[in-house]
Amino acid sequence: MNTRMKMQTDTKDTTEETAIDSDGFRLEVIIEGRGTPILVIGSARYYQRSFSARLRNHCQLIFVDHRGFAACNRPVSESDFQLEIILADIERVRQILRLDRFVILGHSGHGYMALEYAKRHADRVAGVVMVATGPNHSSDEMAALEAYWQAQASPARKARFQQQMTRLPADIERQPEARFIHYCLRAHARFWYNLEYDAAPLWAGIQTHMACFDHLWGEVFRDLRIEQGLERLQIPVLLALGRDDFAVAPHFRWQPYRPAFAKLTVELFDRCGHNPQLEQAERFDKALLNWLTLLNNDSLR
DSSP: OOSOOOOBTTOOSSOEEEEEEETTEEEEEEEEESBEEEEEEEOHHHHHHHSOTGGGGTEEEEEEEOGGGSEESSOOOGGGGOHHHHHHHHHHHHHHHTOOSEEEEEETTHHHHHHHHHHHOTTTEEEEEEESOOSOOOHHHHHHHHHHHHHHSOHHHHHHHHHHHTTHHHHHHHOGGGHHHHHHHHTHHHHOSSTTOOOGGGGTTOOOOHHHHHHIIIIIHHHOOTTTTGGGOOSOEEEEEETTOOSSSOGGGGGGGGGGOSSEEEEEESSOOSOHHHHTHHHHHHHHHHHHHHHHHHHTO
16 A cells, blocks of 8 residues: 555544435434544444444544435335445545545445445555454355354353244334344344343434345345455455354354455454454454554555
8 A cells, every 4th residue: 555544633532423415315424533534334323332432542433324224305115225326325425524545344244335345446445344244145154154053052042042033023013114123132142142231222213224134135245245356455354253143154154265355354252242343342442453553554565
């Protein structure tokens, strides 16, 4: 890299909030902290709540909604949630916020959005962070996930999952548009290492468009070939995975894809499920900040 990442030294200590309109969708933006700019794709509210306060001392975290979480002033359909439209929204946000070179971060399925954006705009992205993301959501990867669950999950974890699943249909009947959130909460035993952690506050006040999740998670990410285009992507990628993540394909399923990345760093967190940035916050922050230091040093060469 020839250009050092732009450091945001004039950021206020207080939270800055705005919203960006895209074809009727109100994309919320929350900016906190100072330092290396990291654009976090997903629900601005959810991810604002799930990253540590300590990280704000070193990074400028820019939390941005994608359309699946954004209020909309018109009826929506599957056509509103094509991957290329989501990526165009990210670019629109970048332009309005006047970001130069920045890190883009995506958790779970949002990791695909971050990586696919970087493939198309590698001149603007200094690095990619993918947190708790599987290689794809294909039937092969889902079968590997189920085998891992059966082999590694404790009887208590399996019992908790089965018990909670019996309550899911009533949740969905009561609030069908919140089906994605209800599943995440009822499938707690697959998402969190700590069975007693209360994840409900993370989702408070957040809305979803199920057409987005049905299309992207159910179809696009199922058929995604993550290795396509990686030969043109020479920027560093950090892959952060939980050893006890039973929500996506297990960590070792990344092994065949590793050689396709030019600069890949993999961090595996023990005693950790689908949210290492929260369940292992101290270790996650250390790994991320060490990687950012190497990234900045590399940009000077």
